[in-house]
Each structure stands twice: as structure tokens, then as C-alpha cells.
């Protein structure tokens with residue numbers, strides 16, 4: 001029998017699995033070691049790092065809602081230097097590492113890229129232009145600003161440039177198009193949706209930061225819609241993240257046009273979700289005599 | 303710590319809304335330590351996140367959790383049947399530090415459990431069997447006092463406070479604690495372990511300002527995401543910045559927090 005193949009290629013990035021651990025739900029990978037066999041993971045996107053260390057938002061930071069999770073971590077991270085200190089350890093993990101970054105301004109991005117460019121093992125960088133947990137306006141909601149920023153970032157690096165978008169825009173295709181035109185190689189669709197939970201006992205917002213970002217199964221149809229729209233219009237490489245918990249969810253995103261399947265909330269629940277989903281995808285493919293996953297990408301797009 | 307499918311060995315209703323769940327896992331029985339917790343998956347589609355519950359005790363190879371029904375997740379657990387399976391990650395977190403206490407008999411041990419906060423303390427008392435242990439239990443009323451007999455059977459001296467005075471001291475547990483600390487002749491090397499509502503822990507830290515020689519470790523709660531230290535969702539504010547309850551805790555020295 002022909003062997004089923006789950007390898008995918010995203011630009012020049014050859015991945016052994018389409019399953020990608022999303023930023024913020026896998027840390028720097030080190031804590032996952034006891035639970036996860038990385039051979040099922042295509043890539044791990046680090047917690048978003050910023051130039052300077054950030055303490056993050058006041059607790060509570062996690063609220064559960066029906067089929068979803070609202071988080072307001074607020075980009076707590078040890079900063080570029082902290083990341084670089086841990087890099088020798090991170091580098092040893094048997095998985096492709098993609099670094100997620102966020103800068104306050106062009107100068108910060110310049111410094112971050114100057115350091116990351118030196119590390120040859122890092123093949124791709126994801127720029128988080130969509131965190132809802134910051135006081136500033138979300139950059140990827142502004143077409144002009146994000147175009148000019150991405151064009152600037154393009155000039156800073158030869159690495160694969162992934163840009164992560166906010167789902168909260170009136171026309172995601174327009175934004176996606178302009179970001180690709182500015183030089184992004186891959187789009188990451190999408191970050192979380194701004195959300196709120198109110199504690200009726202205390203009669204005040206539940207989260208310490210009041211607002212947070214909604215993820216998990218609750219957002220799956222919304223993100224799927226956006227992935228479909230963008231793929232249909234632009235046929236570009238897409239890493240999708242929005243509520244994938246099992247192989248069926250993953251297949252929906254693949255059929256809608258995603259080549260990489262992000263696992264976010266799934267990692268919080270099952271640290272080995274990549275392994276479970278990989279195996280299920282493989283048996284689905286064998287059963288349906290599909291030789292390569294690549295052949296399914298965008299197949300559901302009419 | 304690892305993830306495994308665990309069989310329900312027993313489920314008993316202890317009080318109106320308090321349940322004792324026994325889990326059959328040689329791994330958990332062997333590796334669990336007082337103060338650590340289990341992260342339990344709720345097999346219900348609308349509930350995404352796991353639920354953290356402290357390890358209550360380990361007896362004859364069975365690991366127990368004691369829980370109060372608060373919302374949908376704990377209600378689901380209260381309806382489990384013997385023989386059904388649960389997906390559990392554990393044991394997790396840093397437990398109580400017993401290094402000094404277990405080996406040196408000079409230490410007097412004080413356990414303070416407010417309400418369901420008594421859950422992790424019984425496991426601790428099991429480790430202190432045969433030593434001088436004072437246990438302070440607090441509840442709203444007599445009906446809600448938990449584990450009194452269990453502690454007595456382990457040879458602990460138990461003091462109870464109820465808000466309505468239906469059993470023991472009438473008033474807050476911390477008032478009783480304060481009163482007893484001022485009259486009992488505690489040794490200068492007393493160790494205290496506490497678990498309960500955060501207001502109670504704050505109150506204890508205030509009382510202990512007058513007894514700087516008493517070292518107190520407390521178990522804290524926070525809403526959690528992953529439970530394994532990855533997401534930074536479960537932090538509490540400490541004097542050295544935010545710390546993760548799931549990985550740096552749940553047990554902290556009370557002085558680190560207040």
C-alpha cells in the first residue's frame with residue numbers, strides 16, 4: 001500500500017507535520033518535554049517575545065466560557081535577552097522553532113531582528129501584529145500602518161516572515177492582500193477575538209485586565225470563514241489557528257486552504273494534542289487512500 | 303508527572319455538596335506528595351479546560367481528592383460512576399516543604415484548613431503520623447466541618463471554629479487561631495501549613511507578624527490554563543513579581559505573597 005504523507009512545505013520551510021504549536025500555548029517548549037513527542041510537531045511558535053522583559057497583566061488571566069477560553073496574559077515574557085539566554089536549551093528540542101515577536105516601534109524590531117538574524121537555526125519569524133491584550137491599538141487592524149510596518153520588517157530579514165493577523169477587521173482579505181504585498185511570506189490566521197466575562201457575584205469584570213482574547217472551539221467557525229475567504233482570494237500560504245481540538249477540525253481548516261494547522265487552546269488541555277491529531281489524520285488518510293496531505297489543501301474551497 | 307487514563311475506584315458523598323473521589327493509579331499513589339494537585343479533564347464538550355484538585359490522601363494504593371461542587375465541572379465529577387475513566391495529568395506543582403519537619407521531632411506542626419481548604423492537609427497529616435500536630439478547622443456550621451475524625455484518628459489535636467457556633471469556637475477560624483497561639487506554649491520552631499480562602503491566608507499572615515519564628519507555607523488557588531507551567535495564565539502576585547500557581551506553587555511561603 002502507498003504510504004500516506006503528512007509532510008508539508010510552507011515556502012522554503014519543510015515540515016514533517018502540518019501541526020504547529022501556537023504562540024503563547026507552548027511557552028518555549030521546555031515544559032512540554034515530559035508530555036509530548038516532538039516528532040509529531042511541524043513547528044513550535046514561541047511565546048511572543050518583546051525587546052524588554054514584560055511582567056504581563058494582573059490576575060486572574062484565564063476565564064472559561066462555553067466552549068472557549070478568554071485569556072489576558074498580556075505578553076508576559078522574559079524579553080529578547082531572556083530568550084537568548086535560554087536559546088542553547090531551546091535549540092536542543094527536536095523541533096523546528098519559529099520565534100514570535102512584537103515590537104513597540106521600528107527601532108525595537110530592528111534590534112530584535114539583528115539578534116535573531118544571527119541564529120541560523122531560526123528559519124522563520126512570526127510577527128504578532130494582533131495581540132488584543134495590549135493598551136495600544138492592534139496594528140493589523142490598520143491597513144496603511146501594517147503595510148508600512150511589514151514593508152519595513154521585510155527589509156530587516158531574509159528569514160521567512162510570517163505575519164499574524166487580528167480577525168477583528170471589516171475586510172480581512174484587504175488587509176491580508178496588503179500585508180502580502182508588503183512582503184510577508186505567510187499569513188497566520190488568526191489571533192483571538194476581544195472578549196469579556198463579568199463575575200455576577202462580585203459585579204465586576206472577571207479578568208484582572210477586564211478584557212481578554214477568546215480562543216478555542218467557540219471561535220472555530222469564525223476563523224474558518226476568514227481562512228476560506230483569504231485563501232479563495234489570494235491562494236497564499238496560511239497557518240490557521242482557531243479552535244482546533246481534533247483531526248476533524250484540522251481537516252476543515254486544510255480543506256479551507258490552510259497548509260499549517262495551529263494548536264493553541266488544544267495544547268492547554270492536552271499537551272500531547274499534536275500527537276493525537278497527527279495519528280488520527282494519518283489513519284483518516286489511509287482509510288480514504290489519500291497519499292499526501294498537500295493534495296487536500298484548499299480542496300473545500302469553491 | 304504524566305498524563306494517564308485513570309479508573310474511578312470510589313465516589314462517596316461526604317456532605318451535601320462535598321465528595322470524596324478515589325482514583326486507581328499506581329503511578330499517582332507512588333509519586334504524589336502533599337500539596338500537589340491533579341489536573342482533571344472533564345469529558346463535556348462545552349467545558350474546555352481541565353479542573354485542578356488537590357491530592358487529599360493516598361491510602362492502600364488509592365489516590366483521593368476531596369471536592370466541593372461549585373459549577374459544572376465539579377458537578378460532572380460528582381456524577382461519575384465507579385469504574386469509569388478520567389483523563390488526569392499529575393501529580394503537578396510544588397508541594398509543601400517537609401524537609402525539616404519530617405526528620406526533626408522537635409518541630410510542632412500546625413495545620414490550618416478553612417472550608418474545603420482542608421483537602422490537601424490530610425495528606426500532610428498522614429506524613430506527620432505520630433508527631434505533635436494541631437489542626438484548626440473552620441466552617442460555616444457544624445454540618446460543614448470536614449475531616450475532623452480523620453485527623454483525630456491520625457492522633458492530631460483538632461480545634462474547630464464555626465461561624466454560627468454550632469460546633470467548637472464561635473467565630474472566624476483565624477480568631478480561634480489567634481487566641482490559641484497566645485496561650486499555647488508553642489515551641490520556637492513551629493511550622494504552620496495552611497489552605498483556604500485567600501482572605502483567611504491574608505489574616506493568618508497578619509497574625510504571624512507577632513510570631514516571626516513561625517514559618518508558614520500556604521497553598522494558593524488561581525484560575526488555570528495548562529496546569530503545567532506553559533501558558534502563564536495562573537499567576538498570583540508575589541513580592542518577587544508574578545509567579546505561576548501551577549508550577550512555582552501552589553504552595554508558597556506566606557511571606558512571599560503577603
Ligand SMILES: Cc1cc2nc3c(=O)[nH]c(=O)nc-3n(C[C@H](O)[C@H](O)[C@H](O)COP(=O)(O)OP(=O)(O)OC[C@H]3O[C@@H](n4cnc5c(N)ncnc54)[C@H](O)[C@@H]3O)c2cc1C
Pocket residue numbers: 064339351352353354355356357367368369370371372373374375376377418421422522523524525526547552
Ligand atoms: C491548586 C488548586 C487546588 C485545588 N484543590 C481543590 C480541592 O482539593 N477541592 C476543591 O473542592 N477545590 C479545589 N480547587 C478549586 C477547584 O479547582 C474549583 O472549585 C473547580 O475548578 C471548579 O470547577 P467548576 O467547573 O465546578 O466551577 P466553575 O466555576 O463553573 O468553573 C469555571 C472555571 O473556573 C475555574 N475555577 C473555578 N473556581 C476555581 C478556583 N477556586 N480555583 C481555580 N480555578 C477555579 C474552573 O477550573 C473552570 O476553569 C483547587 C484549585 C487549585 C488552583
Ligand SMILES: Cc1cc2nc3c(=O)[nH]c(=O)nc-3n(C[C@H](O)[C@H](O)[C@H](O)COP(=O)(O)O)c2cc1C
Pocket residue numbers: 022023024025047048069071073075100128131164190191192214215216217219241242243244262263264265266527533535
Ligand atoms: C493562553 C494564551 C496565550 C496566547 N499568547 C499568544 C501570544 O503570546 N502571541 C500570539 O501571537 N498569540 C497568542 N495566543 C493566541 C494563540 O496563538 C492562537 O492564535 C489563538 O488562541 C487561536 O487558536 P486556538 O483557538 O487554537 O487557541 C494565545 C492564546 C492563548 C489561549
Ligand code: FES
Pocket residue numbers: 525526527528529530531532533534535536537546547548549
Ligand atoms: S496554568 Fe498555564 S502556566 Fe499555570
